[in-house]
Amino acid sequence: MSPQSFSLHPAWDRMYSSGMTVREISDFTGRARSTVHRHLQLRERVSEDLRAVHDAAREARGPDWPPTRWQRRYKEVQDFYKSNGRLPAVDGDEVEHDLVIWVRSQRTLHRRGALPAIRITLMDMIPDWDATPPRTILDDHWRDRLCELVVFVAETGQMPRYKKFSGEHEHVLGVWLHTQHQARAEGRLLSWRLEELDASFSGWRSRE
Structure with missing residues (x-):
């Protein structure tokens, strides 16, 4: 196994090989510039062509480079x-x-x-960014939000507002309810969700 296989930060190596500078890697990872610099210095010692690959990639930055x-x-x-x-x-x-x-x-x-x-x-620096959450998790989360809405209405006597809200909790619930309202208007709201909302709040709608 080559020494390159033992890199402590393989993602940094890939970023460097793609043409990113030490400063850019530091900005994207939130790690100190000196820490990134020391790591890459060590990597250049065990991978003789790393610097050449970096220089060539940086020189060839084109339309694929993130704006x-x-x-x-x-x-x-x-x-x-x-x-x-x-x-x-x-x-x-x-x-x-x-x-x-x-x-x-x-x-x-x-x-x-x-x-x-x-x-x-x-x-790839963001965990699970390309993973689709299981349907059951999404559905459970939706039901939890509906329960929070039921409690809010019972305590305040009104639907939450998504614009003229009085607190962060009302804002979150107001945005959620408005999202359901839009989905219903566009025919995207799942039938079982519409049924549960109708059963909980007759004639429900979102409020500004």
Whole structure:
């Protein structure tokens, strides 16, 4: 087995080989620049062609290189995962919902074979980004949110608002309910979910 197999940070090696600079790797991983630099210095000693591969890749940066907008969105997803210990969910607030759509688009491109290698390398830094949650987990999460909604309405006497909300909990529930409202209007709401909402709240709708 070659010494290269014992790399402590193989993802950093791939990023470096793809043309990313030490500073960029540090920014994407959240690790100190000096730490990344020391690691790559060691890797260059055991892999003589690593620097040449890096230089050639950096020189050849083309349209596949992530633009600033992509990098910014990636960082938002990465920071969200670090703060919450999970990927963004569809029933979160508007910001979280936007992140869900972005991750889903990267997943779709990847499965079509249309996501550039450098972007795959970066996305792989986010655990389970390409995994589809089991249907049962999604359904259980939906039912939990419905229960929270039932409790909220019982305590406040009103449906939660997604714009003029009075607190974060109301905002989360308001966005979730609005998402269900939109899905119903577009014919995307699963029949059993519609039945459970109708059974819990006759004539339900979202509020601003």
